[in-house]
Structures are given as structure tokens and as C-alpha cells.
Amino acid sequence: MTITEKIARSMGLKEEQVDTVLKLLDEGATIPFIARYRKEMTGRLDEDQIREIGQVHAYQLNLTERREAVSRLIEEKGMLDDNVKAALEAADTLAAVEDVYRPFKEKRKTKATEAIAKGYGPLAEQIRAQKEPVQADPEALEQAGFIIAEELSDDAGIRKLVRESLEKNGFIASKKKKDAVDEKGTYEMYYEFSDPIRKVPGYRVLAMERGEKEKVLTVSVSMDAEDLEQQVRKLVIHGDVNRQLLENIVHDALTRLILPSVRREIRSSLREKACETAIHGFSVNLENILMTRPLRGKSVLAWDPGYGHGCKLAMLDENGGLMTTEVVYPFRGKGDEARAEARTRQLLDQYHPDLVVIGNGTASRESEALIARIIRDYPKISYVIGSEAGASVYSASPLAKEEFPDLAVETRSAVSIGRRVQDPLSELVKIDPQSLGIGEYQHDVPQKQLKEALDFVTDKAVNRVGVNVNTGSPSLMKHVSGLTKPQIAKIIKARPVSSRRELADILPAKAYEQSVGFLRIPDGSEPLDATGIHPESYDFARRFVADNGLDLKDLRSQAFKEALKKINPVREARRLGVGTDTMIDIIRELRNPGLDPRDSLDAPILKKDVLSIEDLHQNMELQGTIRNVTSFGAFVDIGLHDDGLVHISRMADHFVRDPKDVVHTGQIVKVWVSDIDLKRGRVGLSLVAPKH
Structure with a gap:
């Protein structure tokens, strides 16, 4: 099959779709442009499908290149026969190609190479031929056995059998190391743990890997070796001649060479799949956060809570413009609390904000109690708990210094917390997605792969929403299809831009074609410029x-x-x-x-009063916001100090394989209280209504 045929078959697409996408990508078209403006040509493929075509194509090209390189290397040794050619042609993964190449690689010094150097090669051939009984001294038989064992270890068919048997019938297990220190009991469930390889969830693989790295756990891959050995014997031994000797050699090859090597490969494969799953989880969570519905036209008093260093306040107009800042110290003592309340009331009286946004970090709930008490006297003002994940990273960044050179780092955080409620996408693109706390095992996955995936999600979100060419920040515009940093600088210098036609004089033809549909001019001279x-x-x-x-x-x-x-x-x-x-x-x-696709999504929950864990009771119905979705459940902000957990087993009245099939970050959900742990301040929730 051609590469196009392989991609089409693996993705369930038509060859013409794949060919079209590859041609467009090769011509310099971007993924958002193809997905949005070339639907007829691709058969309505979305961004994820187009990206996957590009990725699979790159892998297949790499595979073809490696297959050809291996073929050339084997041919140089004069050993490229029809069987090897057929095996290489059938190898459909890089690992399979390396299995074919293994017997022909230059060997480092091994027991087998030493035995060959000593002249035991002919004896090994005689034993493998199984035509006549072999008579030799134990030393000679052992040396010949080393040669045969290595040959068996290099046999692609045997390695495939062992790998598939382990994947189907094997187990991955972990044990606590003797004298290991696990102070918080982080890995307690993995002290004596075992899961079938074919079923083990990715998050467990990553948890065991981390425990092993921290020298708490020992992790192993195993199966019933006796049954496996019997299968290998059938492949190798064809009669009774030299049977006992060959059985011993098969045992040695399996236990000393093949199994350790294949176990490492399987561990590597499990790790790779687990990382892919974790990265996918990050991507889904990020997309939902970026596409959170903005609260447009709302002026905001942003409140970044803190104890000793005070609470940082920033008053923002309805467009996110900074009007004033303040620091108050409500939690240092009674006099300070009174002064903080008085100053907060002055700000509310002077600026009349529609909303108070409270960051969800340290002193958040104490701040919530204070604000809830104050706004009882302001019927038109509500409050909302906003995520402050990554706000400190942004506030210390060069971008934040450039935006607010005269503000203290801490006060910049307050601005970020307020703005991300007014327009989450515009503000969150300024922050490294890896700082947003939206997944699990973030530091255990390949960072380059994670960054590429999250950048793709950000590009996708920005282009779906579109960017106002006259107000969009450089941080936002750098994700617009086809634009480079110098081109963005030219656009900003040319502001105000009154029509898309002006952009044709600023941008190169290809950049204009790829970007212009995603750049909006709401009040320009051409009405169509406000649309997509x-x-x-x-x-x-x-x-x-x-x-x-x-x-x-x-x-x-x-x-x-x-x-x-x-x-x-x-x-x-x-x-x-x-x-x-x-x-x-x-x-x-x-x-x-200019329709914003985010407008059809759930708006943040606006509150007037505070909730404490003591207010809860079994089966109580609440409304909350999904803050994070993991492989074992979802964390829901119901207004307490810590988010409640909906375990995967309480997400539906049927089996749920993946929490992301049921909920997503930013979603407003109805939940019921299932467990209350007053001592640890933890609350268990359910998405399934209790049966009365």
C-alpha cells in the first residue's frame, strides 16, 4: 500500500481526502485555514483529523526512510535475501523494522560473540539442524548454546510471539521497596499491586513509574513463563534429536535475553501510551478552559487573596482597562479588617463594578466570606470565584512587565484574575498552558510533545473565535493562522485598520490568505469584514x-x-x-x-452568599463548576475551600470508561453530596441523583 492508502485505511477516510490535505499542507496552508475554508476539498475534516493526517504521514515517511536505510545496511553485508526483503516490507512500525535488523547489527562483546571467536559456530549449526545427535564436552555444548540463544533472541518471529503473549496475558506489578520512605503514603495503593497489561490505565502506569523514580516502588512485568516457553519450543524444536539440549537453550534464551529485553519494550510502550493519554487529557481540559464563556460588558473588582502580604485589588472597566489598584489587609487583625472593609466599600461606591472576582488560592474562602458580607448592601453586585492558576507565572513574565511596568508583581496577578473572567481566551493565551493545573502527571510526560499539543489547542481555540484586528494583543494574534511575529508587529503599527483590504498591503499574499478570515474588523468600512x-x-x-x-x-x-x-x-x-x-x-x-462560539456555553456561576462544609448534608443538591478532569474523576468547585471530587464511579448510572466522556472543565453541573469528611475538609460528590 502507498502511504496515502495506509493513512486513509487507518483513519477510515477516503484516499482523496488524505491526498488533498497533504497537498494543502505542502503548499503552506495552515490547519485552521484548511478546516474552516477548504471543507469542500477535504470532505469537512476538522482540525484534529487534519493534524493527525500530518502526524501519521510524517511517521510513515520516517518509517519508509528507516526501512530503506536498514535494507541498505543489510545489503552492504551481502545478506539481503528475499525473506529479509519480505520481512522489512511487512514491518509496519519502527520497532518491527528494528526487530528485522537486530540479527544483522554489529554485536558488542557478548557470550555468543566470544563463543563464535573460539570456533564453536559449526557446533551450534549442527545442534540447530536437529539432524543427528551431537556428542561434545559440556564446555563446548555450553558455548554453542550461547550462540543459539542469541540467534533465538534476534529472531523477529520469536520476539513478536513473546511480545504479544506478554501484552495479552502478562501483568505489570509493583511492590514497596524495603526501607523505602513514603511519608505521605502517596503510593500506598501500589505497595502490593498488580494489573493485567492489556487493561492497566495510563494514570496507574505513570504513578508506578513516578514511585519507581522516587525509589519507593519496584515495578516489574511478568507472566506464566512456562506456558510461553512451551510455545517457543514448538517454534524451535522439530523432533527428538538434541531435544533436551535445545530445551535448555530455549530456557536460557528466554530468561537471560528475550524476556528482559521485551519487558523493557513493553514498559516503554505502556509509558508512551500513558503519556499520550495524559497529554490528550491536558488538551481536552485546555480547550474547554480557553473556550469558557466570557462575561462581556462587566466591570470587575478583581481580588487576589492573601494573608500577611494582604489582598491585592484591581478595578477593571468593562473592556479590561485598569482603573485603579489597592492592597488591603483584612486578615492581620480587627483594626486591619475594619480598614480593609471600609476601603473595599469606597471602591464599590466609587466605581460601581458589576462583579467581584475572587482568586481561588490562599485565603480565598476567608475573602469570600468578607465579600459576601459586604455585598449584602449592594444588591446589584455579585461575586464569582475565579481560577488564579498561572497568574503568578504571568505576573512575573516579561509580557506582564511590558503591559504594567509600574505595577507590583502581586498586583499584576489581580489584573490577570479579573480579566480572565471578562475574556478567558484573551487573557489565558498570555500564560504557559503548563502552568494552568489542568491535568495529571504533567512533569512525567515528554515536555516537547505536551507543548506541541497545547500550542495546537490554543491555535485551534483562537482561530475558532477570531481576533479583532484593532484590539487583539500580540499574545492572541501569534496564534492566528499564518501570522508571524514580524507580520503581527506590522499590523499593530498600522492600527487602526479600517478594512481587510488594507491588510493585503501589509501582509505577504500567503499570510494574508491564511490569516485574513480569522481577523475581524467589527466597525470597519466593509460590513463583511466583521464576519468569518x-x-x-x-x-x-x-x-x-x-x-x-x-x-x-x-x-x-x-x-x-x-x-x-x-x-x-x-x-x-x-x-x-x-x-x-x-x-x-x-x-x-x-x-x-462576528458570532462567538463561546456564547452558547455555560456562564460562570455568580454568587451572593458563602457556603461552608458545615452547611452540607448527605444527598444535598448543589450547583458547581468543573475545575479539573482527571482519569479517576472530576474536581468541582461548589464554593468550599477545596473542590469536591466526583469519583468516576459516581459519574453516571452506567459504567464510565473515561470521565472526559461525561464532563469537561468549565462545565456547570448539578451535583449531590455523597460523603463529608469534616476532619480533612473533603467532600465526595455524585452526578447521579440519590434514590429516595
């Missing part, structure tokens, strides 16, 4: 509007939207000679110019 319609489709859009007796001047009127509802996009596409998907997108954009 690409300028390449403007003529179709204008003809469509005119032919249906409409006027773009009325773009935002209700009558315009109502008229569009009655139009059949398939018929219009056929009439205008444009693709159906393009026509559907044009009509959708005309009906909702």
Missing part, C-alpha cells in the same frame, strides 16, 4: 444578498436575520456555483456576524 466570511467569497456573498433583495447595511437587523432563515442554502449554492459547505457558512455568518 473569507474575502475570497465576498463576491458570492454580495451576489447572494442582492439576489435575495437584501442589503448589507441591514446586516445586524432582525428582519435581515429572519429573511435568511427562509433561504435554502443547497439551492443557493447550486444557483451561484459555490460549494454547499461554503454557502452554509456564508449564511450562518450573515445571520450572526
Whole structure:
């Protein structure tokens, strides 16, 4: 099969789809551009499918290159026969290619190479031939056995059998090391633990790996070796001649060479799959956080809580503009508390914010109690608990220093906490996603792979939402399809930009084509510039509007939207000679110019009063926000000091394989209290209503 055929078959796609994507990528098209503006060409493939095609293609090219290199190396040794060629052709992974190459590699000094040097090669061949009984002294038989054992270890068929047997019937187990110190009992469940290899969840693999790295656990891979040995014997021994001798050699090859090597390969494979799962979890969580619904048009008093160093306050207007800052010390003593309350009331009276945003870190719940008490006298003001994950990282960054050179580091954190409620995407792109606390085993996965995955998710989110060309920050614009840092600098220098046409004079042709559809000009001279319609489709859009007796001047009127509802996009596409998907997108954009996909999602929970763990009781119904989704459950902010946990077993009235199939970060959920641990301040929750 060709590489295209392999990709199409593995992904369940048509070859033409794969060919088209690869051609577009090769021409310099970006993934967001292909997904949004080349739907007819790809058959509506989304960003993830397009990325996967690119990744699989790169792997297949690498595989082909390595296969050819191995073939050349074997041929140079004069050993490339038809069997080897067939084995290389059939090798569909890099590991399989290396298995074929193994017998031909230059050997380091081993028992087998020493035995060959001593002249025991012919005796080994005689034993393997199994044609006549061999008579030799024990030393000679042992040396010949070393040669045969290494040959068996290098046999790709035998290694495949051993690997598949271990994967199907083997176990991964862990034990606590003698005299190991595990003060907090972090790895207690893994002191005597075993799971079938074919079923072990990735998070357990990573937990055992970390415990092993911290010298608390010993981890092993094992199975019933007797049954496996019997299977290998059947492959190697074909009669009774030299049977006992060959059985001993098979045993030695398995226990000394093959099993240790294959166990390492399986551990590596389990680790790789576990890391892929963990990275996928990070990606899903990040996408949901970035796509959290913004609270537009809300002025905000941001409150970054703290004890000794005080609470940092930042007053932001409805566009996130900084109006003033303050530091108050409500938790140092009674006099300080009174002064802090008085100053907070002054700010509320002076600026009339719609909302108080309280960071969820140290002193968060004490701050919540104080704010809840104060705003009882301000009926129009609510409060919300906002995530401050990564705010300290941002506040000390060069970007934050550039934005707020005159502010203290701590006060910059307050600005970030407030702005990320007003427009989460615009603010969170300034922060390294790895600082957001949105997954598990973050430091155990390959950091380069994690960064690539999270950058892709950020690119996807920014381009789905679109960026106002005149207000978008450099941090936001660097994720716009096709734009480079120098090009962004040119756009910012040219502001205010009144039409997309001006961008054609600023940007190179390819950059303009790839980026312009994602750059919005809400109040420009061309009404279509406020939409996600690409300028390449403007003529179709204008003809469509005119032919249906409409006027773009009325773009935002209700009558315009109502008229569009009655139009059949398939018929219009056929009439205008444009693709159906393009026509559907044009009509959708005309009906909702500049529509933000986040507006259809859950809004943050706005509160007026505080909740404590003592207020809870069994089966109590609450509303909360999903803060993090892990492989074993989801953490929900219900207004307590610590988030409650919905264990995977309490997520549905049926078996749940993956919590991400049920919930996502930022989601507003209804939960019921299932467990209350007052001593440790922990609350167990359920997504399933209790049966009365």
C-alpha cells in the first residue's frame, strides 16, 4: 500500500481526502485555514483529523526512510535475501523494522560473540539442524548454546510471539521497596499491586513509574513463563534429536535475553501510551478552559487573596482597562479588617463594578466570606470565584512587565484574575498552558510533545473565535493562522485598520490568505469584514444578498436575520456555483456576524452568599463548576475551600470508561453530596441523583 492508502485505511477516510490535505499542507496552508475554508476539498475534516493526517504521514515517511536505510545496511553485508526483503516490507512500525535488523547489527562483546571467536559456530549449526545427535564436552555444548540463544533472541518471529503473549496475558506489578520512605503514603495503593497489561490505565502506569523514580516502588512485568516457553519450543524444536539440549537453550534464551529485553519494550510502550493519554487529557481540559464563556460588558473588582502580604485589588472597566489598584489587609487583625472593609466599600461606591472576582488560592474562602458580607448592601453586585492558576507565572513574565511596568508583581496577578473572567481566551493565551493545573502527571510526560499539543489547542481555540484586528494583543494574534511575529508587529503599527483590504498591503499574499478570515474588523468600512466570511467569497456573498433583495447595511437587523432563515442554502449554492459547505457558512455568518462560539456555553456561576462544609448534608443538591478532569474523576468547585471530587464511579448510572466522556472543565453541573469528611475538609460528590 502507498502511504496515502495506509493513512486513509487507518483513519477510515477516503484516499482523496488524505491526498488533498497533504497537498494543502505542502503548499503552506495552515490547519485552521484548511478546516474552516477548504471543507469542500477535504470532505469537512476538522482540525484534529487534519493534524493527525500530518502526524501519521510524517511517521510513515520516517518509517519508509528507516526501512530503506536498514535494507541498505543489510545489503552492504551481502545478506539481503528475499525473506529479509519480505520481512522489512511487512514491518509496519519502527520497532518491527528494528526487530528485522537486530540479527544483522554489529554485536558488542557478548557470550555468543566470544563463543563464535573460539570456533564453536559449526557446533551450534549442527545442534540447530536437529539432524543427528551431537556428542561434545559440556564446555563446548555450553558455548554453542550461547550462540543459539542469541540467534533465538534476534529472531523477529520469536520476539513478536513473546511480545504479544506478554501484552495479552502478562501483568505489570509493583511492590514497596524495603526501607523505602513514603511519608505521605502517596503510593500506598501500589505497595502490593498488580494489573493485567492489556487493561492497566495510563494514570496507574505513570504513578508506578513516578514511585519507581522516587525509589519507593519496584515495578516489574511478568507472566506464566512456562506456558510461553512451551510455545517457543514448538517454534524451535522439530523432533527428538538434541531435544533436551535445545530445551535448555530455549530456557536460557528466554530468561537471560528475550524476556528482559521485551519487558523493557513493553514498559516503554505502556509509558508512551500513558503519556499520550495524559497529554490528550491536558488538551481536552485546555480547550474547554480557553473556550469558557466570557462575561462581556462587566466591570470587575478583581481580588487576589492573601494573608500577611494582604489582598491585592484591581478595578477593571468593562473592556479590561485598569482603573485603579489597592492592597488591603483584612486578615492581620480587627483594626486591619475594619480598614480593609471600609476601603473595599469606597471602591464599590466609587466605581460601581458589576462583579467581584475572587482568586481561588490562599485565603480565598476567608475573602469570600468578607465579600459576601459586604455585598449584602449592594444588591446589584455579585461575586464569582475565579481560577488564579498561572497568574503568578504571568505576573512575573516579561509580557506582564511590558503591559504594567509600574505595577507590583502581586498586583499584576489581580489584573490577570479579573480579566480572565471578562475574556478567558484573551487573557489565558498570555500564560504557559503548563502552568494552568489542568491535568495529571504533567512533569512525567515528554515536555516537547505536551507543548506541541497545547500550542495546537490554543491555535485551534483562537482561530475558532477570531481576533479583532484593532484590539487583539500580540499574545492572541501569534496564534492566528499564518501570522508571524514580524507580520503581527506590522499590523499593530498600522492600527487602526479600517478594512481587510488594507491588510493585503501589509501582509505577504500567503499570510494574508491564511490569516485574513480569522481577523475581524467589527466597525470597519466593509460590513463583511466583521464576519468569518473569507474575502475570497465576498463576491458570492454580495451576489447572494442582492439576489435575495437584501442589503448589507441591514446586516445586524432582525428582519435581515429572519429573511435568511427562509433561504435554502443547497439551492443557493447550486444557483451561484459555490460549494454547499461554503454557502452554509456564508449564511450562518450573515445571520450572526462576528458570532462567538463561546456564547452558547455555560456562564460562570455568580454568587451572593458563602457556603461552608458545615452547611452540607448527605444527598444535598448543589450547583458547581468543573475545575479539573482527571482519569479517576472530576474536581468541582461548589464554593468550599477545596473542590469536591466526583469519583468516576459516581459519574453516571452506567459504567464510565473515561470521565472526559461525561464532563469537561468549565462545565456547570448539578451535583449531590455523597460523603463529608469534616476532619480533612473533603467532600465526595455524585452526578447521579440519590434514590429516595
